[in-house]
Amino acid sequence: MTETQLAPQYVKYTFFTVDPLWRGLSESEKKRSKEEFSALVASSDLLIRAYSLMGMRSDAELLLWLVSPDLEGINKFATLAMNTRLGQYLTVSHSYLAMTRRSTYIDEHSHENGESRTRIRPMGRKYLFVYPFVKTHAWYQLSLEERQRMMNEHFKVGHLYPEVKVHTTYSFGLDDQEFVLGFETDDPSRFLDLVMELRSAEQRPYTEKDTPIFTCLLGTIEEVLDSIG
Secondary structure (H helix, E strand, C coil), X not given: CCHHHCCCCEEEEEEEEECHHHHCCCHHHHHHHHHHHHHHHHHCCCEEEEEECCCCCCCCCEEEEEEECCHHHHHHHHHHHHCCCCHHXXXXXXXXXXXXXXXXXXXXXXXXXXXXXXXXXXXXXXXEEEEEEEECHHHHHCCHHHHHHHHHHHHHHHHCCCCCEEEEEECCCCCCCCEEEEEEECXXXXXXXXXXXXXXCCCHHXXXXXXXXXXXXXXXXXXXXXXXX
């Protein structure tokens, strides 16, 4: 099956905060609630990765990165999660919905490993950096050739940082942003260098929004839940 024939995937980044009252429960109550939540994640048919943001931001403590073949799968998991004991103490602080698709600019640009942009394949690297992304209206008024030229330069910079794996997903018509970007790496300093270098790229003035930015630490669901209390 070719890349264009592959069904798109639905991608959801859900960031949570935990009600301080949960941390005041007895150790046995917290343990039971974490075990129930972990069991739900383990039993799900969705691709799920868990991340801790403790100490990283004031408005998010936990990230669940979900990949599903349909919206119903995401909806079902969210309903089940919020009906657990722990779910009663969780608040969704940020939420980003997107889909995979073939890039507009991919025909002239290809990856050496032939990877498909329509498949999300988490690399298991220690850190994930996530942010929503919106282009200016002026960007879409440029010719495709002009946009392609600038994107080719953008790709060249990205290739200088093979330690950083980007997952680009599309939100047009699905959510408030246009894209959601997720960057996996084992070396945060390389991601910082990449972002700094891209600040001077020719296409940078066509960026309308690329915040908030979330720094996330990968763990098993058990490790992530232990980190929050």
